[in-house]
Amino acid sequence: MVNMSCEFSSLPEPATVTWLHKAPNSISWVDFPCSNKDETKQCRETEHRVTSRCLLRTNSLTMTGTYRCQATTSEEKNKAISSEFNVNVVGIEKVAVLHYHLPFGRLGYIEAEVCANPKPEIFWLTPDAIVRPHTGGSAFVSATHLHPKKVLHIFECFIRNIRVWSMAAGVEKFTACVGIRMSAIP
Incomplete structure (x- = not known):
């Protein structure tokens, strides 16, 4: 959560305060609703002071x-900014199997999409092991590249594949483990 506040003085009446947001790589400011907004007004003969506090829940x-x-x-005659x-919100937005x-005993694959900020690390797991990229044997081979699929202003969505040469007996599920390296955060 982020607490923001601002204060304005005006005459002859108190000002109306609105909160604006501009996404990265955007040129437009847009109104946004605060998770919780609190305003106090002090009216005096020499000035009207408005203090606005905005609580921003950074859940996306x-x-x-x-x-x-x-x-x-009133009537937007005067404006102050x-x-x-x-x-900067850091985290993992979504993980989805695309x-x-x-098929048992044959070539197969899984493709997952992860949207995160910063770039995530993704590992494939079986119930008893981390799947590591390799080319031999009858077990698994994992794609070695994590490539951006789309950019959504602030965070990126990445695709990660695992290719299975032959589904082995006893392996009933794969899990994608997603993490963000904290040292990558500015």
């Missing part, structure tokens, strides 16, 4: 970006 990678607040008076706050075909 799409919340990465730049935030600011702006104050406007705060300094900007940068927020395709799989695992």
Whole structure:
């Protein structure tokens, strides 16, 4: 969670405060609803002071970006803009199996998609081992590349494959283990 606040003074009436978000690589600012918004107004003869506090629950990678607040008076005659706050949300957005075909005793494959920030590490697991890339034998071979499928402004979605030369008896499931190396976070 991120707590942001801004304060504006105005005359002759208190200003209306709105919160704005701009995604990375975007030029547009858009209104967004705070998870929780609290405002206090102090009205005096010499000024009207409005303090706005915005609680941002960073539960999605799409919340990465730049935030600011702006104050406007009635009929938008006057506008003031705060300094900007940068927020970088780190985590794993989704893991999905896109395709799989695992016939017993034959060539098969599994393809998974992972959306994360920063680039994730993905390992394939059987119930008793980590699947390592290799070319011999009758067991498994894992694709060695993790390549971007699509970029969604702030985070990337990656595809990871595992190719199975021959489904061995006793192996009933594969698991994709996804992690983010903390040293990769700026």
